[in-house]
Amino acid sequence: MNFKIKLLGLASLLIIAGCRKDLEKDVESEATEIQQETAHDFDKILKCNDYIITGDGNAFTTCYDNGCVYDPKGGNVFGNLVTYLIPKDFLFFQKHSGYIEKWDYEKLEAYVNRLSIEEFKKQFDIYVFLVDKKYLIPTPGYDSPYDFKEKYQTDLYQYQNNSWKKIDQLVSLQSGNEAMNWRDNFVLKKSNEISKAFFDKASKFKIDESWYRDYILPLESYEPSYNYAYSLKVSKDSTYVMERALNDMLIPLQKGDTLFLYHNKSLIGEKYTKNKMIPELKIVRVKGKYFIDGNIFDLENSISNKPGKYGFLVEEIE
Structure with a gap:
């Protein structure tokens, strides 16, 4: 009896060790994938929707509804995308203050939407949150033509050094808000980094x-x-x-x-x-x-x- 128990215990340890190794391999391959450049070229769909100011007023986004919805006939062959434009220059809003009336950004939004894709790349850090088409389910008759599967993945891409690179990813459930919170927190963090860098520098400036x-x-x-x-x-x-x-x-x-x-x-x-x-x-x-x-x-x-x-x-x- 004791011999059987020992055999069962040894078998359990071997199974756990094997699972742990498989999990480590998955994590390693996932991390490697994130560091790789992507063949995706999002340039042609950057202007698929108009940009609006974000809730914190620090960036511009196509975030209303599902952003740029999967539409192969219209040129979006990737999936559902939400794009963010974060000004590289902290003084962007001050330099374009003539387009801002009180808290009304409508004229500034119109200015941004008139910019070309090349001007986007010069003035903004560009981030694309993509839910690949393989995670979408058709929903004919609804406001949105597609919904997410119960479990889906969001991939985060950034335009840097003249190419699109995948920098992060998140697996989440359709019934939760984890993906939206992850996205909002990321954009806020990046905006705060720009603000902090400017304030650290500005605090050393002299005034008359x-x-x-x-x-x-x-x-x-x-x-x-x-x-x-x-x-x-x-x-x-x-x-x-x-x-x-x-x-x-x-x-x-x-x-x-x-x-x-x-x-x-x-x-x-x-x-x-x-x-x-x-x-x-x-x-x-x-x-x-x-x-x-x-x-x-x-x-x-x-x-x-x-x-x-x-x-x-x-x-x-x-």
Whole structure:
């Protein structure tokens, strides 16, 4: 009896060891596959749909519905694709601020959609999330012509060094949100890396000492008891803006007679701006006077304060 038990135990150990070796081989081959270049050429389908701004405002995507749906007759022979364009230059949004009105990005989206594929490659890091056609099931009569199989794989490709390379993959279930969360977290991580690199560099930039002062912007409300004022302080050691629940640390970047102030972190409450690539505030110096403007100002409740050509003329406390 003991001899049989020992034989069974030995057999179990051999099976487990064999399975472990097979699993290690699968993982090794999968890792090798990810490092290889791909024969896929996504260039021709990069403009299959219009691009819209992402929820965080840091990138552009074809993400509504299923992105670019598998359509061999229309040129998409790959599967369902979602493409992201992440600006290589942190200052992309500031340089194209003329296309942005408050939080309305429609004109900026139109500008991006007019760009050629070659211009895409110059201005953006391009990522394609692909669910291969072999993981799709036809769904005639539904809003989307295809759905995912219960278990499917998403492959992530990046355009780099003049070719498309597979850089990651995820196996997930159709009933869960794992693939969507993985995708959103990846894009956010890449955007944050660009922001961090810029802020690390910008924190070392020098600005003219003439900007060092306190700026006060009072706004009158429809309700006299609700009159309020924004206080902005620019100093050698720190820059911040305050108004009741708002207390944001800022990073200044000078361009001639304009000081752009970017959101660094919120000390209390929630941040007022989603897109850290857009200046939270802007100060313009004109003939010794200072004007300030920004999307954070609550103008809907203000009765007498409207920005002029350069913004609001601010009171100064030197």
